[in-house]
Amino acid sequence: MSSTEQALKVLKLFLTEMNKWESYWYEVQYENPEVDYTEELKKEIDAIYEKYVTVRERKLGKQVALSTRYPSTFTPDGEIISCELSANNKKIVIEVYQKFDTGVRYQYRYTLIFKNNEWRVDRREMFLFSENKWIKDTL
Template identity: 30%
Template sequence: MNTEKAIKEKFYSFSKEMNEWEVETKKKYDEIGMTNYAQVAGENLKVIYKKYLTNKDRKLGRQSVPNAGFPPEYDPQQETIQNISIDGNKAIIETKWVHPANQNFAVIYRYTMKLQNGEWLLDTKKKYSKGADKWSNIVF
C-alpha cells in the first residue's frame, strides 16, 4: 500500500471510530447522565487513543474529561482531507469540516502524523483561525 493511501485510511478509520464513540457517549450521557457513564466513556476512548495516537501524556482534552456533544467533532462524512504532505516520517493532513446543519460554516484543521514502528499515528491537531491568520493547537 502506498504511503498516502495508508495515511488516508488511518485518518478516516480514526475519524469513524471517534464519531461512533461520540454518538454513543452523547446518547448514554442523555439517557443515564455523564456521572454514570463517564468512566466507561473514558475507558472506551483510551482504546481508540492507543490505536491511533502517538504515545504521549495528554493531560488536557477528552481523556481527562470524556465529553461528547452535537454535532460530533469527528465525522468522516463532514470532514474531508484537502491535502497531504509527507516529509520522511512525518505527514501533515489538512482537512475541512463542514457543519452538518449549516453548510456555510466550515473549519480547517491540520493534523500531524508520525511514522512509528511502521505505523502512521496522529500526534497533534491544529485549527486555523481566519481572523487571526494563524494555527492554534487543539487537544484530542
C-alpha cells in the same frame, strides 16, 4: 499502498471511531444526565487511542476530559484539502475541512507520525477563520 494512502486510512479510521464514540456518548449522557458513565467512556476512548494515537502524556483532550459534543468535530467524511509528507516519510500533515448543515465550519490539521512500521495520529490543530491562523487543539 503508498505512505500517504496508509496515513489517510489510519486518520479516517481514527476519525470514524472517534465520531461514533462521541456521538453515542453525547446522546447517552444527554438522555441520562444523572448517571456517571466515566468508567465506560474511559475504557472505550482508551481502546481507540491505543490503536491510533501516539503514546505520550496528554494533560488535556478527550481522553482526559471525556467530554462529548454534537455534532462531533471528528468528521471522517470531511474534505481532504492537503497532505504534506515529510522528506523522510516519517511525518505527514493532513488538512481536513468540514461544513455542517448549520453553517458551522471546521478546518483541522492532523499530524501523523510513522514509527514502528505504523502511522499514528500525534496532534491536531484548528484553523481560526476569524483570525486567519492555526492554533493548537486537543485530541
